Amino acid sequence: MGLIIxxxxxxxxxxRARLNANEAAAQSTIKTISTAVESFRAAxxxxxxxxxxxxxxxxxxxxxxxxxxVDAGIFAAAGRQGYVFVYRPTxxxxxxxxxxxxxxxxxxxxxxxxxxxxxxxxxxxxxxSPTAVPGDSAGYxxxxxxxx
Numbered sequence: 001m002g003l004i005i006x007x008x009x010x011x012x013x014x015x016r017a018r019l020n021a022n023e024a025a026a027q028s029t030i031k032t033i034s035t036a037v038e039s040f041r042a043a044x045x046x047x048x049x050x051x052x053x054x055x056x057x058x059x060x061x062x063x064x065x066x067x068x069x070v071d072a073g074i075f076a077a078a079g080r081q082g083y084v085f086v087y088r089p090t091x092x093x094x095x096x097x098x099x100x101x102x103x104x105x106x107x108x109x110x111x112x113x114x115x116x117x118x119x120x121x122x123x124x125x126x127x128x129s130p131t132a133v134p135g136d137s138a139g140y141x142x143x144x145x146x147x148x
């Protein structure tokens with residue numbers, strides 16, 4: 001009987017700890033993406049962010065160089081550490097001059113309870129799930145609350 005009570009107390013705490021760890025990892029990863037995108041921009045003759053590629057992920061310019069700006073696994077469709085990461089550039093003419101990168105839980109309130117976004121300002125924002133993430137840099141400005 002005592003074991004059942006102990007399990008009833010411990011399991012929710014373990015699940016909450018896992019969710020918190022996933023959210024911390026998502027914040028770290030999205031900061032890594034932002035740093036990679038800014039490094040890519042700084043390395044261009046004409047400063048520009050990576051454009052959308054044929055896979056609609058916009059990350060080929062970040063991952064298919066040596067050394068890569070980021071690990072391609074970050075953008076895996078199945079997610080990473082409970083979150084799916086997406087990079088979306090905003091084109092002005094044919095040039096990517098702004099961007100938004102987002103992190104969405106694979107399963108709301110199981111792998112994460114918040115969504116995260118960062119744009120070219122470098123300011124990380126969060127909103128509770130299931131709030132939709134911003135689709136572009138302009139939408140980011142009115143979205144979420146500043147994390148840091």
